[in-house]
Every structure is written in C-alpha cells, then in structure tokens.
Amino acid sequence: xxxxxxxxxxxxxxEQLDHDxxxxxxxxxxxxxxxxxxxxxxxxxxxxTASVGVMAVRGPxxxxxxxxxxxxxxx
Numbered sequence: 001x002x003x004x005x006x007x008x009x010x011x012x013x014x015e016q017l018d019h020d021x022x023x024x025x026x027x028x029x030x031x032x033x034x035x036x037x038x039x040x041x042x043x044x045x046x047x048x049t050a051s052v053g054v055m056a057v058r059g060p061x062x063x064x065x066x067x068x069x070x071x072x073x074x075x
Contacts, residue, residue: 003054003075004029007039010052014042021045031075037068 001009007029014025024043028051030036037053044050055067057074065071 003031003039003057003070006054010040014040029075031070031072035068036070 007027011025011027014022021044022042023045026041026043028038028041037055038051039054040052042050042052053068054070056065057070062074063071065074
C-alpha cells in the first residue's frame with residue numbers, strides 16, 4: 001500500500017467514527033512538503049490536535065530511506 005492510499009484509508013476510518021469530539025480530519029499527504037511523513041491530522045473540540053505519521057515504508061518498489069524522510073516512490 002502506498003502512503004497516499006494509506007492516508008485516504010485512515011482518514012475515511014477516522015471520519016466514519018462520527019465522534020462528537022472530532023471536528024476535522026485533514027489529509028496531509030504531500031511528497032513535496034518536508035517533513036513529509038505526516039499523513040493525517042485530527043482536530044478535536046477541546047482544541048487538541050493529533051498527527052499520524054509514517055516512520056518508514058518497506059516492500060517492493062520502496063527504496064531504503066532514513067526514518068521519517070519518505071522517498072517519492074512510496075507515495
């Protein structure tokens with residue numbers, strides 16, 4: 001699964017929760033923005049924010065890379 005696909009899946013799963021405390025789910029997948037490892041940001045009613053990031057991607061077509069610095073090929 002590519003990072004973009006994972007982000008879309010994760011956002012849909014969080015939005016599906018339909019929880020009163022979740023006020024916004026933001027897609028942050030952007031290979032051009034550095035650091036580019038944050039895929040989803042969630043804002044809550046109490047003004048808290050949570051970010052979900054990807055440390056590493058491994059598998060076919062994924063080149064070796066430093067933690068939290070994702071190569072274009074994995075998006």
